[in-house]
Amino acid sequence: MTAIPKHPDFCHRPLVTDIPAVSVAGLPAALRAFCHRPLSYRLNHLQSRYDVAFDGYSYPGQEDSRNQGPEDRLHSFVFSDFSPQEKYPPEFQAFISTCWAPLCRQVHALEQSLLLALGLAPVASQHQRHFGHMMSANYYPAGNPVQPGSSPLRLSAHPDVSLLTVFVQGLGHGFQYRDPTGCWRDAPVTHTVTVFAGELLEWLSDGTVPALRHRVRQQPNDSERFSFALFSLPQPGASLHSIAGATISTEDWYRLHLSQWDDTGYSRQDISRP
Ligand SMILES: O=C(O)CCC(=O)C(=O)O
Numbered sequence: 001m002t003a004i005p006k007h008p009d010f011c012h013r014p015l016v017t018d019i020p021a022v023s024v025a026g027l028p029a030a031l032r033a034f035c036h037r038p039l040s041y042r043l044n045h046l047q048s049r050y051d052v053a054f055d056g057y058s059y060p061g062q063e064d065s066r067n068q069g070p071e072d073r074l075h076s077f078v079f080s081d082f083s084p085q086e087k088y089p090p091e092f093q094a095f096i097s098t099c100w101a102p103l104c105r106q107v108h109a110l111e112q113s114l115l116l117a118l119g120l121a122p123v124a125s126q127h128q129r130h131f132g133h134m135m136s137a138n139y140y141p142a143g144n145p146v147q148p149g150s151s152p153l154r155l156s157a158h159p160d161v162s163l164l165t166v167f168v169q170g171l172g173h174g175f176q177y178r179d180p181t182g183c184w185r186d187a188p189v190t191h192t193v194t195v196f197a198g199e200l201l202e203w204l205s206d207g208t209v210p211a212l213r214h215r216v217r218q219q220p221n222d223s224e225r226f227s228f229a230l231f232s233l234p235q236p237g238a239s240l241h242s243i244a245g246a247t248i249s250t251e252d253w254y255r256l257h258l259s260q261w262d263d264t265g266y267s268r269q270d271i272s273r274p
């Protein structure tokens, strides 16, 4: 097991573990196949059809996705512990039946040891009792050469809604994170499980462990790109307590996280206390 650095190490860059990339079996092919189905088929699986956490499909240019902006150049399909398996499209059924439970068990154990190593036992105990997982399976189609004046990003800068985000297959080309001085840095491409803090860890630790801002930049010859991010999230209806004693429900947490995109589009503000 990787030696887990204490903060500030963990706070300011992704943690590259020595845990080999976890198999997601046929998920890339299934995701590509789903994204190549006619739009009318894909629209049957929008987030509005699930109405649970972030579950469902988002497409490039979509104005009302809960997990990406209209300028972002990817398709994402989010599935989680919180919707019944049969609601997901047939393309993902094999992955969910065979890989989902062992993947989440392995990641749960990693998250527990990380939270304990960070000295956050009260957060670890809530994670043990009240958390599940969602996967954002992301597909960036090839092409899209940079147009003059257009954003050089494939995915705009953001912090994640999660407690922790675990890239089960490591980080791909173009992943950048913001360092404490505000500079954007290229992360190395990694082939082992790679983890960083989401905004819920920042909230529950009262700012001690800040969320890592990150984005995906374009590359000169953008090829097809996949990423598989496993987010730890509280179960619907859970009540969460920060170390200093602030309380928030799962649903209010989502509202608070999403409120940073209200009115001002995608400009970021620091997450505030209720
Ligand atoms: O595609 C990537 O490498 C980043 C994806 C990401 O940040 C996300 O799913 O929240």
Ligand SMILES: [Fe+2]
Pocket (backbone or CB within 6 Å): 158, 159, 160, 214
């Ligand atoms: Fe992210």
